[in-house]
Amino acid sequence: xxxxxxxxxxxxxxxxxxxxxxxxxxxxxxxxxxxxxxxxxxxxxxxxxxxxxxxxxxxxxxxxxxxxxxxxxxxxxxxxxxxxxxxxxxxxxxxxxxxxxxxxxxxxxxxxxxxxxxxxxxxxxxxxxxxxxxxxxxxxxxxxxxxxxxxxxxxxxxxxxxxxxxxxxxxxxxxxxxxxxxxxxxxxxxxxxxxxxxxxxxxxxxxxxxxxxxxxxxxxxxxxxxxxxxxxxxxxxxxxxxxxxxxxxxxxxxxxxxxxxxxxxxxxxxxxxxxxxxxxxxxxxx
Amino acid sequence: xxxxxxxxxxxxxxxxxxxxxxxxxxxxxxxxxxxxxxxxxxxxxxxxxxxxxxxxxxxxxxxxxxxxxxxxxxxxxxxxxxxxxxxxxxxxxxxxxxxxxxxxxxxxxxxxxxxxxxxxxxxxxxxxxxxxxxxxxxxxxxxxxxxxxxxxxxxxxxxxxxxxxxxxxxxxxxxxxxxxxxxxxxxxxxxxxxxxxxxxxxxxxxxxxxxxxxxxxxxxxxxxxxxxxxxxxxxxxxxxxxxxxxxxxxxxxxxxxxxxxxxxxxxxxxxxxxxxxxxxxxxxxx
Numbered sequence: 168x169x170x171x172x173x174x175x176x177x178x179x180x181x182x183x184x185x186x187x188x189x190x191x192x193x194x195x196x197x198x199x200x201x202x203x204x205x206x207x208x209x210x211x212x213x214x215x216x217x218x219x220x221x222x223x224x225x226x227x228x229x230x231x232x233x234x235x236x237x238x239x240x241x242x243x244x245x246x247x248x249x250x251x252x253x254x255x256x257x258x259x260x261x262x263x264x265x266x267x268x269x270x271x272x273x274x275x276x277x278x279x280x281x282x283x284x285x286x287x288x289x290x291x292x293x294x295x296x297x298x299x300x301x302x303x304x305x306x307x308x309x310x311x312x313x314x315x316x317x318x319x320x321x322x323x324x325x326x327x328x329x330x331x332x333x334x335x336x337x338x339x340x341x342x343x344x345x346x347x348x349x350x351x352x353x354x355x356x357x358x359x360x361x362x363x364x365x366x367x368x369x370x371x372x373x374x375x376x377x378x379x380x381x382x383x384x385x386x387x388x389x390x391x392x393x394x395x396x397x398x399x400x401x402x403x404x405x406x407x408x409x410x411x412x413x414x415x416x417x418x419x420x421x422x423x424x425x426x427x428x429x430x431x432x433x434x435x436x437x438x439x440x441x442x443x444x445x446x447x448x449x450x451x452x453x
Numbered sequence: 454x455x456x457x458x459x460x461x462x463x464x465x466x467x468x469x470x471x472x473x474x475x476x477x478x479x480x481x482x483x484x485x486x487x488x489x490x491x492x493x494x495x496x497x498x499x500x501x502x503x504x505x506x507x508x509x510x511x512x513x514x515x516x517x518x519x520x521x522x523x524x525x526x527x528x529x530x531x532x533x534x535x536x537x538x539x540x541x542x543x544x545x546x547x548x549x550x551x552x553x554x555x556x557x558x559x560x561x562x563x564x565x566x567x568x569x570x571x572x573x574x575x576x577x578x579x580x581x582x583x584x585x586x587x588x589x590x591x592x593x594x595x596x597x598x599x600x601x602x603x604x605x606x607x608x609x610x611x612x613x614x615x616x617x618x619x620x621x622x623x624x625x626x627x628x629x630x631x632x633x634x635x636x637x638x639x640x641x642x643x644x645x646x647x648x649x650x651x652x653x654x655x656x657x658x659x660x661x662x663x664x665x666x667x668x669x670x671x672x673x674x675x676x677x678x679x680x681x682x683x684x685x686x687x688x689x690x691x692x693x694x695x696x697x698x699x700x701x702x703x704x705x706x707x708x709x710x711x712x713x714x715x716x717x718x719x720x721x722x723x724x725x726x727x728x729x730x731x732x733x734x735x736x737x738x739x
Binding site for chain 2: 272279336
């Protein structure tokens with residue numbers, strides 16, 4: 168480790184100086200990009216980075232361009248002091264928490280579009296979302312210049328898209344995807360879970376339950392179309408839940424499947440009350 | 454200098470290794486991105502890089518995505534051996550001349566759009582051109598990781614667009630723009646000049662002549678609209694010349710001007726026979 172004290176900065180130049188110094192010392196640099204409101208899912212990424220890298224950097228930035236006009240940008244939780252304490256406990260070396268005007272200065276006009284993957288599933292339900300994601304992640308990677316960057320499988324399509332972007336733009340960073348962290352009852356951790364009432368939180372279990380259904384039915388030999396119908400039925404049969412999509416797709420292309428493949432992913436998105444949640448599960452048939 | 458022999462490679466990994474080794478030795482890395490068919494204009498960029506940097510890298514890649522379907526991609530000159538000799542004479546350290554499938558592997562789908570600047574003047578006449586430019590330059594910068602990159606003022610809008618992209622995407626490279634190199638009669642050097650017949654080459658002088666007209670008339674106090682009219686009249690009065698645009702614009706925004714400003718640029722594009730040429734001149738009024 169380069170430092171025993173955690174540093175924090177809002178400044179691009181400071182990040183560059185710190186990272187370049189670390190790299191010059193031969194240290195392996197790991198980056199965990201987040202929007203803050205850190206939970207055990209994020210912490211699992213930081214711990215993995217801490218295991219694999221010598222210098223760990225977390226970015227905290229609620230990226231406005233990945234929120235739609237009717238989404239929850241203004242109410243998205245921003246508990247910065249708590250987040251910094253958590254990072255300190257996990258022995259993060261540097262937290263970069265830029266202001267909006269640092270990431271999007273006046274006059275900026277450049278976007279990164281990944282194409283293909285950006286217009287289906289999450290992309291179809293959240294127009295412009297992935298443009299916001301790919302653009303801000305490209306900026307962050309150009310600022311941070313990490314060897315490795317850690318993303319959660321929870322945002323399955325996002326990590327695929329970022330892998331595609333890095334490959335296509337020749338960004339010299341290795342993308343590492345880490346398993347979904349769940350509460351004991353199966354609910355995938357999300358910064359948005361804080362919006363749920365007690366009753367909604369119970370209803371929200373329908374998402375992970377529908378994935379379990381998919382796994383069991385595919386293992387039992389059912390075709391993806393029948394499995395999708397069962398997932399939808401389960402979601403729509405749960406009070407407070409309005410399904411947005413539920414599908415079994417190719418794990419690489421996210422193409423919806425008619426027949427089983429060796430590597431599949433079950434994807435689900437639903438509104439629970441007014442809170443939009445997503446979940447997924449990788450399914451391999453032997 | 455890191456090496457006395459010039460290296461050449463088609464491989465991204467080899468570029469990365471060489472550049473990282475150079476940077477690790479504290480050397481300043483300069484990059485000159487080109488499409489080959491090198492002329493004195495390109496060589497002036499390489500010489501400037503040679504003066505300012507310790508390690509000089511030239512890229513040679515005829516980028517297909519910046520050519521329109523009816524443009525000259527297939528006949529664009531590709532004198533690789535001559536280009537390599539010229540680079541060797543200029544003491545270039547490394548030439549990166551990737552294959553098309555290296556820069557655009559199967560399945561790639563990511564584009565970089567700069568917005569604003571990409572849709573006017575050259576962008577309006579060459580739809581998709583600047584998307585191709587910004588996308589390939591982003592890839593090259595991510596491969597090369599240079600301190601400085603050198604572009605010619607000849608492609609004035611291109612260098613503005615690349616500056617904008619680097620700022621917006623936080624690419625840690627300094628863009629250096631070098632003066633236009635001209636033949637003694639005023640014709641701006643271009644790899645496309647080889648397409649011109651002797652007669653067309655004479656006609657092509659109308660471009661630089663129209664810029665001279667603009668400079669003189671602005672200095673004499675004429676308003677930009679009158680100056681534009683004079684430029685157009687001169688171009689259209691020359692045989693073999695079909696004007697595409699001729700204007701006096703703000704040097705930063707490229708907005709067409711009604712009234713003089715302190716920093717202006719006169720821009721011109723025309724077909725001379727079947728060859729499309731561009732030229733420009735910066736004009737400062739004291």
